[in-house]
Amino acid sequence: MTGDSKKLRIGFIPLADAAALIIAVDKGFAKEEGLDVELIREVSWSNMRDKLNIGLFDAAHLLAPVAIASSLGLGHVKVPIVAPFNLGLNGNAITVTNDLYKALTDNARGDLKDPKVSARALADVVAERRRKGRDPLNFGMTFPFSTHNYQLRFWMASGGVDPDQDLRMVVLPPPYMVDSISSGHVDAFCVGAPWNSVAVDLGIAHILHFVSEILQRATEKVLAVRASWAKENPDTFRRLVRAHGKAADFVEDGKNREEICQILSAQTRIGVAPEVIRRTLDGKLKVSPSGDYRESDRYLMVGRLGAARPDPVQAAWLYAQMVRWGHAPLSNEMLAASKAVFRTDLYDSILGKGAPLPPSEPGDGVGAFAGPAFNSDDIAGHISTWKIRRW
Amino acid sequence: MLPDPSLKIVIVDESPVRAAILEDGLREAGHTQVVHIDDTANLLARVYALDPDVVLIDLENPSRDVLEQMFQVSRVVKRPVAMFVDQSDTSSIQAAVDAGISAYIVDGLKKERIKHILDMCISRFNAFSRLEGELEQAKTALEERKVIDRAKGILMKMKSLSEEEAYTLMRKTAMNEKKKIADIAQSIITAAEMLK
Numbered sequence: 001m002t003g004d005s006k007k008l009r010i011g012f013i014p015l016a017d018a019a020a021l022i023i024a025v026d027k028g029f030a031k032e033e034g035l036d037v038e039l040i041r042e043v044s045w046s047n048m049r050d051k052l053n054i055g056l057f058d059a060a061h062l063l064a065p066v067a068i069a070s071s072l073g074l075g076h077v078k079v080p081i082v083a084p085f086n087l088g089l090n091g092n093a094i095t096v097t098n099d100l101y102k103a104l105t106d107n108a109r110g111d112l113k114d115p116k117v118s119a120r121a122l123a124d125v126v127a128e129r130r131r132k133g134r135d136p137l138n139f140g141m142t143f144p145f146s147t148h149n150y151q152l153r154f155w156m157a158s159g160g161v162d163p164d165q166d167l168r169m170v171v172l173p174p175p176y177m178v179d180s181i182s183s184g185h186v187d188a189f190c191v192g193a194p195w196n197s198v199a200v201d202l203g204i205a206h207i208l209h210f211v212s213e214i215l216q217r218a219t220e221k222v223l224a225v226r227a228s229w230a231k232e233n234p235d236t237f238r239r240l241v242r243a244h245g246k247a248a249d250f251v252e253d254g255k256n257r258e259e260i261c262q263i264l265s266a267q268t269r270i271g272v273a274p275e276v277i278r279r280t281l282d283g284k285l286k287v288s289p290s291g292d293y294r295e296s297d298r299y300l301m302v303g304r305l306g307a308a309r310p311d312p313v314q315a316a317w318l319y320a321q322m323v324r325w326g327h328a329p330l331s332n333e334m335l336a337a338s339k340a341v342f343r344t345d346l347y348d349s350i351l352g353k354g355a356p357l358p359p360s361e362p363g364d365g366v367g368a369f370a371g372p373a374f375n376s377d378d379i380a381g382h383i384s385t386w387k388i389r390r391w
Numbered sequence: 392m393l394p395d396p397s398l399k400i401v402i403v404d405e406s407p408v409r410a411a412i413l414e415d416g417l418r419e420a421g422h423t424q425v426v427h428i429d430d431t432a433n434l435l436a437r438v439y440a441l442d443p444d445v446v447l448i449d450l451e452n453p454s455r456d457v458l459e460q461m462f463q464v465s466r467v468v469k470r471p472v473a474m475f476v477d478q479s480d481t482s483s484i485q486a487a488v489d490a491g492i493s494a495y496i497v498d499g500l501k502k503e504r505i506k507h508i509l510d511m512c513i514s515r516f517n518a519f520s521r522l523e524g525e526l527e528q529a530k531t532a533l534e535e536r537k538v539i540d541r542a543k544g545i546l547m548k549m550k551s552l553s554e555e556e557a558y559t560l561m562r563k564t565a566m567n568e569k570k571k572i573a574d575i576a577q578s579i580i581t582a583a584e585m586l587k
Contacts, residue, residue, distance in 0.1 A: 043450075043451060043452070043453040043455075044450075044452070044453050044454075044455045044456045045459075046455045046456050046458075046459050046493070047450050047455065047488075050484065051488060053484075054484055054485045054488060056488065056489075075459075077484070143456050143459065144459050170435065170457075170460070171435070171456050171457045171459065171460040172457065173453030173454060173456055173457070175453060176431075176453065176454075183432070
């Protein structure tokens with residue numbers, strides 16, 4: 001035993017992709033590792049970032065791009081972050097109002113379930129609104145440095161929609177998304193579970209896409225700690241990652257699903273009905289008010305198919321989006337620093353090297369629906385292939 | 392540092408009492424242009440319309456993430472706004488987060504000009520949570536008092552004890568069982584109701 005602190009404070013946002021963290025604590029995997037963890041429910045990503053940065057939290061359930069932005073010092077104080085474990089891949093969805101859904105359907109040249117078709121249809125809707133002198137559409141997302149922001153931009157820009165010129169991207173806290181759709185403040189949003197389902201259940205919106213239809217593998221949330229903390233508490237750090245490894249396995253074991261949904265649905269955790277969490281974990285969502293369902297085995301991946309193992313290619317992809325949209329300058333140093341946030345080496349040394357990814361997984365590690373394969377060493381090349389960009 | 396009446400300050404806080412306490416403090420310090428937003432619908436548009444130099448927001452407010460969008464310049468932004476803190480400022484961010492408040496200022500505004508504003512807000516936020524804590528304690532004490540009085544009444548009736556004897560009995564039991572006297576009182580009430 002070292003002199004590390006074994007008493008930890010960890011922040012989370014009430015979302016389904018906090019599952020591995022919540023199960024690690026509430027199911028006793030952290031305790032088995034000798035850790036005494038207090039989970040603290042947070043209301044905003046800004047709070048999460050600040051409380052992690054100044055040491056009020058030892059670890060955090062964090063948006064993957066925030067971990068990178070913090071490490072690069074983008075828009076805020078520079079605090080190097082280490083992400084040794086992915087809490088989830090994918091899990092977001094794009095939801096649109098019934099009106100916008102109808103407009104997209106009217107303009108679709110092909111199957112609207114195909115993101116190429118839907119992105120082009122959106123471009124047509126945008127052009128039509130402009131001709132008629134109507135206000136631009138508003139798209140809600142959860143945070144400036146969020147997967148949601150970059151996923152929406154990637155999708156719509158491929159169809160010729162400029163997210164900065166042709167419509168408005170607005171940040172909305174997830175619990176306000178549904179209200180904002182019903183009050184007409186936004187026409188669409190990209191958010192994680194359970195908020196898409198809540199809007200569809202109310203009959204006011206359609207789920208247009210699971211984000212896994214846009215990117216086959218997209219690192220969504222990471223377990224994040226300060227690099228300095230990891231260095232000062234090596235033993236506790238290892239225990240924490242081990243507890244997460246066990247928790248993710250437990251979450252992915254289908255026979256535990258009911259118990260997991262019960263644990264996650266507690267008021268002090270995610271605080272929604274177990275059934276809603278179940279749909280998310282099963283990847284089977286009601287996508288239209290009339291009751292159509294869509295099912296995907298890639299909707300939210302907690303540990304399966306190497307989902308928990310950090311991949312620097314994913315960090316590079318997110319950094320590339322930041323550069324593309326003018327949110328970060330391009331430099332080799334920053335690219336290297338971004339990749340260094342996602343610590344495959346630490347994951348492997350603590351949990352053992354994962355098996356190579358099966359052939360079902362995309363060769364470039366991302367699997368985008370449009371554009372050439374992603375090369376994480378050539379960010380400039382990647383961005384140059386896109387007409388719509390701020391770089 | 393002299394107050395700077397030219398600064399326009401927006402307070403985003405869903406607690407009207409705390410916002411009023413903050414507003415008073417700012418006015419006392421000579422700031423005349425203070426606006427309180429309590430409803431966060433369409434927050435970014437409202438903040439842009441007011442065009443403030445400083446925005447203060449409480450950390451319990453999920454809409455803090457909305458303000459973060461001001462960093463990422465897009466075409467709706469009239470002028471960039473940056474967080475109060477920079478690399479050299481970890482102690483003030485710590486104090487602010489501990490107190491439960493965050494501040495955003497217009498880019499280029501010298502931070503010395505608003506240091507006293509943040510300091511004042513931090514101390515008022517801390518004072519407010521102390522007050523809230525004391526109020527909560529007073530409420531709990533009052534509730535406990537009521538429970539103890541009821542249990543005392545039950546004991547006096549059922550065991551023909553004097554008021555003092557009933558209280559002594561509860562206190563002794565609480566000490567023996569290492570529990571709070573209010574918890575013992577609650578058990579007596581529960582038991583009495585079951586045995587009715």
